[in-house]
Amino acid sequence: MLLEDQRFIHEDLERLEQGISDRVLDDPRHIRDRLNRDHQISGFLNRIQQQSKRLLDIYNDTEGLRTKEIQSISTGDPFDEFYKQLNEIKDFHRRYPNEPVENLERAYKRKAPGEGESATAEIDKLFTGEEAYGRFLDLTTLHEDYLNLPGVQSRRITYLQYLNVFDQFTPPQCPIKRPEKTTDQYFSYVGRLAEYLEGFLRRTRPLDDLDKMFSSFDRDFEQAWAAKKVPGWGEEAPTVGPAAPVTEGTGEGIWCPDCAKEFKNDNVYKNHLSGKKHIKAAEARAANDSIVKGTADGVANGTPTSRPSASSVAKDLKERAIAEREFRVRKLALTMETIRSDTRVNVERKQGMTERERQQELDALFADSADTSLRPGGGDDESDSSGDEKIYNPLKLPLAWDGKPIPYWLYKLHGLGVEFPCEICGNFVYMGRRAFDKHFNEARHIYGLKCLGITNTTLFREITGIEDALKLWDKITRDKKKEKTGGENVVQMEDAEGNVMPEKVYYDLQKQGLL
Numbered sequence: 001m002l003l004e005d006q007r008f009i010h011e012d013l014e015r016l017e018q019g020i021s022d023r024v025l026d027d028p029r030h031i032r033d034r035l036n037r038d039h040q041i042s043g044f045l046n047r048i049q050q051q052s053k054r055l056l057d058i059y060n061d062t063e064g065l066r067t068k069e070i071q072s073i074s075t076g077d078p079f080d081e082f083y084k085q086l087n088e089i090k091d092f093h094r095r096y097p098n099e100p101v102e103n104l105e106r107a108y109k110r111k112a113p114g115e116g117e118s119a120t121a122e123i124d125k126l127f128t129g130e131e132a133y134g135r136f137l138d139l140t141t142l143h144e145d146y147l148n149l150p151g152v153q154s155r156r157i158t159y160l161q162y163l164n165v166f167d168q169f170t171p172p173q174c175p176i177k178r179p180e181k182t183t184d185q186y187f188s189y190v191g192r193l194a195e196y197l198e199g200f201l202r203r204t205r206p207l208d209d210l211d212k213m214f215s216s217f218d219r220d221f222e223q224a225w226a227a228k229k230v231p232g233w234g235e236e237a238p239t240v241g242p243a244a245p246v247t248e249g250t251g252e253g254i255w256c257p258d259c260a261k262e263f264k265n266d267n268v269y270k271n272h273l274s275g276k277k278h279i280k281a282a283e284a285r286a287a288n289d290s291i292v293k294g295t296a297d298g299v300a301n302g303t304p305t306s307r308p309s310a311s312s313v314a315k316d317l318k319e320r321a322i323a324e325r326e327f328r329v330r331k332l333a334l335t336m337e338t339i340r341s342d343t344r345v346n347v348e349r350k351q352g353m354t355e356r357e358r359q360q361e362l363d364a365l366f367a368d369s370a371d372t373s374l375r376p377g378g379g380d381d382e383s384d385s386s387g388d389e390k391i392y393n394p395l396k397l398p399l400a401w402d403g404k405p406i407p408y409w410l411y412k413l414h415g416l417g418v419e420f421p422c423e424i425c426g427n428f429v430y431m432g433r434r435a436f437d438k439h440f441n442e443a444r445h446i447y448g449l450k451c452l453g454i455t456n457t458t459l460f461r462e463i464t465g466i467e468d469a470l471k472l473w474d475k476i477t478r479d480k481k482k483e484k485t486g487g488e489n490v491v492q493m494e495d496a497e498g499n500v501m502p503e504k505v506y507y508d509l510q511k512q513g514l515l
Contacts, residue, residue, distance in 0.1 A: 001069070001085060002058055002065055002066045002069055003066070003069060003070070003073075005058065006055065006058050006059075006066075009051050009054060009055045009058075010055070011104055012047075012051055012104055013048060013051055013052065013055075015104045015105070015107065015108050016044050016047060016048050016051075016108055017048075018108070019040075019044055019108030019109065019110075020041050020044050020045070022109075022110055023037050023040060023041055023110065024041070026110075031132075031133045031134065031135065032123055032124075032133050035123050035126075035133060035134060035203075035204070035206075036123050038205075038206045038207050039122070039123065039206045041206075041207060042206035042207055044108065045207075126203050127203065129362050131200075132346075134200070134203060134204035134339075135339070135342060135346075136339065136342060136343040136346050137163070137200065137336070137339060137340065137343045139159075139162065139163065139166060139193075139196070140159065142166070142189070142192060142193050142196065143159050143162045143166075145189050145192070146162060146166070146189065148185075149176060149180075149185060149186055149189060150176070150180050150183060150185065150186070151175050151176040151177060151180045152175055152176060155175050159347065160344065160347050160348065160351075163340065163343060163344050163347065164344070166193065166329075166333070167329050167330050167332075167333035167334075169181075169231070169232050169326045169329075169330075170231050170232040174232075178232065178233075181319075181322055182315065182318055182319060182322065186322070187318065187321070187322055187325075190322060190325040190326055190329065191325055193325075193329055194325045194328045194329050194332070197328075197329060197332040197333070197336070198210075198214070198328075198332065200336070201332065201335070201336070204339075213335075214328075217327070217328050217331045217332075218324075220327070220331070221323075221324050221327045221328070224327065225320065225323065225324075230323045230326075230327060231326075232323075232326070233319065233323040253265075253269075254266060254269045256269065256272070256278070257285070258278060258281040258282040258285050259272070259277065259278055259281050349410075352410060352413055353410075357407070361402075364402050391403070391404060391405065393405045395408065395411075397411050397416075398411070398416060398431070414432055414434065415432050415433050415434075416431050416432040417431070418431070418432060418433065419431060420432075420433070420435075420436035420464075421464065422436075422439065422445065422448075422464040423464055423465050423466050424445060424448040424449060424452070424463075424464055424465075424466060424469060425439065425444050425445050425448050425464075426444075426448065428444065440457075440460075440461050440462075445457075449469065452466065452469060452470060452473070453473070454469060454473050456476070459472070459476070460472065460473075490502050490503070491503040493505075493506035493507075495509075495515050496515070
């Protein structure tokens with residue numbers, strides 16, 4: 001019964017649109033409820049696309065079934081067709097008596113907390129405790145994988161340092177050399193890093209058109225790769241002829257030319273000859289020598305070189321795949337720069353906390369999310385009354401993200417009790433050195449300097465007084481004018497050969513008898 005399916009799909013689309021509009025009008029306070037709403041809307045939009053495609057196929061009627069059904073209803077006795085379809089429906093329910101009937105009115109309607117709303121449980125499974133429902137990144141596992149990569153084991157960095165350099169793949173930030181990047185371990189690491197960042201974006205931005213953004217990343221990479229402008233993967237100049245001489249260490253021990261390493265003990269040198277690392281280095285050196293020899297012979301004989309081998313083609317494809325993943329990680333990290341900076345601040349804050357305080361913070365996060373999910377939708381009076389509760393804070397400590405005062409030791413550790421007034425910002429007082437240092441790049445301070453007629457704001461860091469700023473600006477403008485007028489008032493002299501020089505240089509040379 002295609003006509004019934006057609007009517008059912010139209011009703012389903014209208015119910016979906018109504019469900020989306022009901023959720024868009026809602027503005028949850030907690031981040032978990034907002035993510036729950038966005039993911040529900042995203043699921044509804046996907047179902048709208050699927051149902052619309054199915055409805056379009058029915059209207060196209062490529063097999064002619066819809067036309068036959070319309071003709072069967074419009075011709076002959078309509079009651080015969082009606083009772084025929086009625087008997088088919090009865091026969092179906094007689095064979096399947098427990099078949100559930102889908103109620104579209106309740107399917108997409110927002111459920112109250114007591115009616116078994118389980119979507120928030122799915123949101124809890126999407127994020128780890130460190131991610132805090134998409135507010136921060138959780139790269140601890142990838143940090144451990146990074147430390148075990150070849151070339152990084154001798155240069156171990158902390159997790160906080162890793163957050164600053166995880167998207168940098170060129171020296172000096174990244175100690176991994178280009179030959180070491182072609183290993184399976186590094187290829188797997190970069191792939192997992194790009195996959196995590198993509199998944200994090202899909203989990204935190206379910207309503208954004210991320211596929212379009214990812215396709216733009218692919219187009220940018222194709223252009224950069226064709227132009228050999230991918231950082232760290234530029235074209236290497238081929239070496240024809242003998243390689244540059246390699247130093248053989250201090251000359252006191254035994255030198256291995258394959259590994260380019262010096263051994264001071266004879267037994268250690270003999271044992272390393274049977275190792276996998278030496279055997280691979282020897283094979284690579286022999287292959288490189290043969291390639292260089294063949295290239296040199298071809299150039300000398302005037303004949304073109306042979307076609308690239310299958311191994312070189314496979315190596316190029318692998319380098320391209322690794323470069324594509326590195327390029328995508330850079331783009332994704334640039335997109336999530338705000339979340340990245342928040343993650344650094346959160347890690348620094350947690351490093352100053354004890355394990356008990358971390359657990360208490362995590363429990364408070366889940367308890368707060370549970371309270372907001374169990375609170376009825378129409379309970380505005382209850383939420384207002386809970387927001388009006390007075391918090392005991394006799395020391396006037398700053399409030400944390402949960403609305404409670406931070407610990408006093410943390411208040412003293414960050415120096416939040418030290419006041420830093422700024423006259424340029426309208427005598428605004430900044431609490432703590434960190435907030436004071438950040439405010440020099442903020443709009444309030446820059447606007448105050450522009451009101452004083454100062455355009456170059458980079459030279460006025462650590463200056464908070466209006467009088468000091470005006471004095472410094474006057475001195476800078478006077479120096480610029482003096483330098484400009486001094487260059488214009490230089491008297492030029494010309495000697496007998498036509499050489500032009502300043503007046504002072506001319507008279508000095510004349511006194512020395514050089515003119």
